[in-house]
Amino acid sequence: MRLEPQYKKLLNNALEGSGQRATKQREHIFALLLEKRDHPTADEVYARARADMPTISLATVYNCLETLVETKLIRQVNFEREPTRYCPNLTQHAHFYCRESGEIVDIELSDQLVDELMKVLPKGFSAQHIDIAYDGKCNCCS
């Protein structure tokens, strides 16, 4: 697994921009998230990370994920009380959680729709972020 130059640059810029250092671990975790673009938990990331980097610790995985979230290179995804998941898709999207298969699917959202959602806020409210989570049955399960 290797991080493509464009993403390596993205990562380095993002880290530098917030006064943080580039490390093997951060790069490795970013790379594995980009490689398989699903929504793994920290434990799953830990398992994948150890395949190529057996000495990495779980604490570091948590630290790296936190850093990547802070620098806005990945997103956190939460469903109810389940373990937090991590998502490398940075486009504007919602998440669909299939109760049957457990799969999580990204649902693209138009600017227009997000705009409408912003407009329903009462006066004086300003949102930095809207989190939209569907749950039900996905196409494979219905």
Add this chain to the structure above:
Amino acid sequence: MRLEPQYKKLLNNALEGSGQRATKQREHIFALLLEKRDHPTADEVYARARADMPTISLATVYNCLETLVETKLIRQVNFEREPTRYCPNLTQHAHFYCRESGEIVDIELSDQLVDELMKVLPKGFSAQHIDIAYDGKCNCCS
């Protein structure tokens, strides 16, 4: 604190409908959620419940809340990794979380908007529920 007859009937029907029993504890917790219509955590519910029912246990509070959620008399609300909160507002609404004050405000959603959100799902997907969480600054804090 007393549960108004209309709500008592609602509770009893809902419980009966799912083969569960009416208990002092369930009634008490439902009543206190309806009395102060905010978004307390289980711990906060526990604290409020003990004011009038000092022997209630935390486990029971969790059990009752779970029962009320199952019977759809209240809703669960989750923000990131924070403790689950409980909401007696059953109308269609989203939640706004103010990062400044920590306050949670209900945002009413029109059928039309919810409809549009449903329409953006790809073919074959069907959602039972959409969870929408805004976060930013509320009117008091901006």
Add this chain to the structure above:
DNA sequence: ACAAAAATTAGAATTATTCCAATTATGGCT
């Protein structure tokens, strides 16, 4: 009032995550 089933209780267990203190790695500067 009696028995069966369900709910409550207190405390132990679990699980995801964070904290801590010691070690190691990184990046800037000479």
Add this chain to the structure above:
DNA sequence: AGCCATAATTGGAATAATTCTAATTTTTGT
């Protein structure tokens, strides 16, 4: 290239919300 200050990693302990467990109590139907 080597040194230093700072930041990151590490392993294990600690935390916090929630769930589980087994014993007791309550509820409901007869």
